[in-house]
Amino acid sequence: MNDVITVLLGAAAGLIGGLLGVGGGILFVPALTIFQDKPQVEAEAASLLAIVPVAIAAVWRQRGYGNLRLREGLLIGALSPLGVGVGVVVANAVSERLLELAFAGLLIVVASRLLWHAWRPRPDPGQASG
Amino acid sequence: MRRTLQLAAIGTAAGAFSGLFGVGGGTIIVPMLIVWLAYGEREATGTSMAAIILIAGFAVAFQAAYGNVDVADAALVGIPAVGGAVAGTALQQRLPERAISVIFAFLLLAIAVELIVS
Numbered sequence: 001m002n003d004v005i006t007v008l009l010g011a012a013a014g015l016i017g018g019l020l021g022v023g024g025g026i027l028f029v030p031a032l033t034i035f036q037d038k039p040q041v042e043a044e045a046a047s048l049l050a051i052v053p054v055a056i057a058a059v060w061r062q063r064g065y066g067n068l069r070l071r072e073g074l075l076i077g078a079l080s081p082l083g084v085g086v087g088v089v090v091a092n093a094v095s096e097r098l099l100e101l102a103f104a105g106l107l108i109v110v111a112s113r114l115l116w117h118a119w120r121p122r123p124d125p126g127q128a129s130g
Numbered sequence: 131m132r133r134t135l136q137l138a139a140i141g142t143a144a145g146a147f148s149g150l151f152g153v154g155g156g157t158i159i160v161p162m163l164i165v166w167l168a169y170g171e172r173e174a175t176g177t178s179m180a181a182i183i184l185i186a187g188f189a190v191a192f193q194a195a196y197g198n199v200d201v202a203d204a205a206l207v208g209i210p211a212v213g214g215a216v217a218g219t220a221l222q223q224r225l226p227e228r229a230i231s232v233i234f235a236f237l238l239l240a241i242a243v244e245l246i247v248s
Contacts, residue, residue: 019222065219076159
C-alpha cells in the first residue's frame with residue numbers, strides 16, 4: 001500500500017513539476033521519508049536523481065511546444081554552483097532560524113509580485129515575449 | 131552583457147537557495163525570469179527545467195561521491211514522475227499564462243508558511 005502511495009506521489013510531483021517548471025522534490029522527499037522510511041539525506045539524494053529525468057522530459061515537451069530558451073536555461077544552470085558557495089558562506093554567518101524567516105519573507109514578496117504581475121493587463125498572446 | 135549578468139545572478143541565487151533550503155532552483159528561477167526578465171510564464175517554466183537538469187545533475191554527482199544516492203528509490207518516484215511531467219506540461223498549454231503565475235504564487239506562499247511554522 002505504501003508503495004502505491006509513493007508511486008502516486010511521484011506522479012503528482014511530476015505533474016506539478018511539469019505544470020510549474022519546478023523539479024518536484026517538494027513531494028519526492030516526503031514520499032520517500034514518510035512512506036518508504038528513508039532518512040532525510042538519502043531521500044534528498046534520491047529526489048535529486050529523480051528530478052533529472054523529470055526535467056529532461058519537461059524540456060523535451062516544452063521544446064516541442066515552443067516554450068524553451070535552451071541557451072539561457074543552461075547558462076543559469078551552469079552558474080548555479082557559484083551560488084552553492086555563496087550559500088555556504090551565508091549559512092555560516094547567520095543563524096538557521098533567521099535564514100528560514102528571511103527566506104519565507106522573500107517568498108511572500110515574490111509571491112505578491114507574481115500576483116500583481118498576473119493581475120496586470122498584458123499584450124495579446126503572440127506579440128508578447130522577445 | 132547585462133543580460134548575461136542577470137542570468138548569472140539568477141543561477142547564483144538558485145544555487146544558493148537550493149543549497150540552503152533544499153528547495154530546488156525552480157522556485158527561484160521561474161519567478162525571477164517572469165518578473166525580472168519579462169519571460170512569458172510558459173517560457174519561464176520550460177527554461178527553468180533546462181537549468182534544473184544541470185542544477186540537480188551537479189547535486190547528484192556531489193551526493194553520489196558520498197554514496198548517498200539509491201537508484202531504486204529514485205526510480206520508484208522518478209519513473210511515475212516522468213509520466214506526470216509529460217501530463218503536466220500538456221495541461222499547462224491549456225491554461226492561461228496568468229493562471230500559472232497565480233498557482234505559482236500560492237506554491238510560494240505554502241512554502242513560506244511551512245518555513246515559518248517549522
